[in-house]
Amino acid sequence: MDLLNCKHLRFFGWNSVTCRCVVLLVIALGLRAVLIPKSSGLAGIEHDNVMMIHNHSLSSNSKFGIRKLKFLEVPQIVWGLNNQKIAFARACLTARMLNRTLLMPSLSASLFYKELDLLQPISFDKIFQFKRFNSHCEGFVQLGRYSDLSNRTDVIELRKGSGRKWTVERDLDQLRQFSTDLYDGYEIIRIVGKNPFLWHDHWPIKDYAKVFECLALVEEISKEADRVISKIRERGRELNFALGIVRYVAVHLRIEKDWMIHCKKLEQRSNISEICSSKEEIMERVGHIVGLKTPTVVYIAVADSLLEDNSILNGWKEGFVPFEKKKLGVVGIYKKYPYLIQSAIDYEVCLRADIFVGNSFSTFSSLIVLERTQKMITEGVTSSCALDVRWPSYAYNILGESNGPRKWMTNMSSSNLRAISYGTNDVSC
Numbered sequence: 001m002d003l004l005n006c007k008h009l010r011f012f013g014w015n016s017v018t019c020r021c022v023v024l025l026v027i028a029l030g031l032r033a034v035l036i037p038k039s040s041g042l043a044g045i046e047h048d049n050v051m052m053i054h055n056h057s058l059s060s061n062s063k064f065g066i067r068k069l070k071f072l073e074v075p076q077i078v079w080g081l082n083n084q085k086i087a088f089a090r091a092c093l094t095a096r097m098l099n100r101t102l103l104m105p106s107l108s109a110s111l112f113y114k115e116l117d118l119l120q121p122i123s124f125d126k127i128f129q130f131k132r133f134n135s136h137c138e139g140f141v142q143l144g145r146y147s148d149l150s151n152r153t154d155v156i157e158l159r160k161g162s163g164r165k166w167t168v169e170r171d172l173d174q175l176r177q178f179s180t181d182l183y184d185g186y187e188i189i190r191i192v193g194k195n196p197f198l199w200h201d202h203w204p205i206k207d208y209a210k211v212f213e214c215l216a217l218v219e220e221i222s223k224e225a226d227r228v229i230s231k232i233r234e235r236g237r238e239l240n241f242a243l244g245i246v247r248y249v250a251v252h253l254r255i256e257k258d259w260m261i262h263c264k265k266l267e268q269r270s271n272i273s274e275i276c277s278s279k280e281e282i283m284e285r286v287g288h289i290v291g292l293k294t295p296t297v298v299y300i301a302v303a304d305s306l307l308e309d310n311s312i313l314n315g316w317k318e319g320f321v322p323f324e325k326k327k328l329g330v331v332g333i334y335k336k337y338p339y340l341i342q343s344a345i346d347y348e349v350c351l352r353a354d355i356f357v358g359n360s361f362s363t364f365s366s367l368i369v370l371e372r373t374q375k376m377i378t379e380g381v382t383s384s385c386a387l388d389v390r391w392p393s394y395a396y397n398i399l400g401e402s403n404g405p406r407k408w409m410t411n412m413s414s415s416n417l418r419a420i421s422y423g424t425n426d427v428s429c
């Protein structure tokens, strides 16, 4: 049973939370009992007995792209921000394969796994802009609303398997089968099963990048990220006695105790020595980034548990002035929101940093580098390994030039998301 496979889960970037295998055992049993029957009732979130008025000029089948009158419904998307982004993209790409519009799924605002009522379903459009998603992804993937449905009972269930015997091939065969004429008559294909999008991967990395490109935070949340970023730049201006926009470096510091235990094990198992980096090594390498003008502000994205550890603010090379949420005075901004939104704000602050430094075995870091690489490609840059590109990223766990961190870009030719979800020390530069 996959849920019990802690190796599997930890690869997915679970280490930042207080996930323990023991807890998982309890959760897994709980999920099995509760999730399966519940997931098939997801449509119940909407009010079945309300008459929906359809706008028929919208509900014609588009000539190109994705069919707008055939739908895919998926269970609530769960776990950490990284897992939810990946699972959401997989749900979109599954819908694309079936040439169907994805009914806007629920995400999870909290990091609880055990009890479903603590999972806090939160509608996708509370976090990400719905219209923008559809306009940017037009012809590639589409989201629909439950109010677009004409017949809510015209449903066929697609039950995904789980566990060791449920292989990538079986998963793909099943999707192919549901792409055939046999199932085309149904208005809705409803996927049921436990966390069906966390395990199997059938799509090239370029497709994921396209989906992520269509995701933009809703205004309320992106304004909060703006507030954090402008505080960071303000501190930079004070340091530089400068006016206008000043650059900042964001470092995703992974040094929590459970991460260190995990990464040491991973180093042993995979016989790769460059996975764990100590606080000292990270500070040292960031201090040697070639061409970086100092003084500079360093924003440290770090687990809340480490905010009490003042030592993360000490030991940086001269000219590198570190801030985390607390020293920056923005804890209040984050505290207003549940886990998912807090995490999304931190993600945005790292994404928009002038320089990003992370760990190439962290899913959070890897997703950020993927999006930064995609941003550069969109602007016409083909290799971000050059020193003078915009939005450079680095992996501090790998030694690069002049004792600095290694330049890092995502290899967009990969045929799957493995390097992102499982980590890699092959950072293409």
Ligand SMILES: *[C@@H]1O[C@H](CO)[C@@H](O)[C@H](O)[C@H]1NC(C)=O
Binding pocket: 055, 056, 057, 058
């Ligand atoms: C239906 O959609 C079309 C196209 O988006 C729009 O122009 C029209 O105003 C809509 N009609 C209603 C009744 O909402």
Ligand SMILES: *[C@@H]1O[C@H](CO)[C@@H](O)[C@H](O)[C@H]1NC(C)=O
Binding pocket: 062, 063, 064, 065, 066, 067, 096, 099
């Ligand atoms: C989906 O179906 C429509 C209508 O049959 C077709 O024109 C379109 O090419 C299909 N799209 C994909 C991605 O297969």
Ligand SMILES: *[C@@H]1O[C@H](CO)[C@@H](O)[C@H](O)[C@H]1NC(C)=O
Binding pocket: 151, 152, 153, 154, 155
């Ligand atoms: C809705 O779909 C169900 C199942 O296919 C079918 O039995 C029923 O007649 C449909 N209702 C309408 C109003 O089309």
Ligand SMILES: *[C@@H]1O[C@H](CO)[C@@H](O)[C@H](O)[C@H]1NC(C)=O
Binding pocket: 271
């Ligand atoms: C681990 O890597 C080292 C050096 O790369 C090599 O000498 C050794 O044989 C490897 N050990 C295993 C178990 O693969």
Ligand SMILES: *[C@@H]1O[C@H](CO)[C@@H](O)[C@H](O)[C@H]1NC(C)=O
Binding pocket: 411, 412, 413, 414, 415, 428
């Ligand atoms: C990127 O991945 C492709 C396919 O896996 C591989 O052939 C290529 O060598 C990689 N490029 C770099 C720069 O690592």
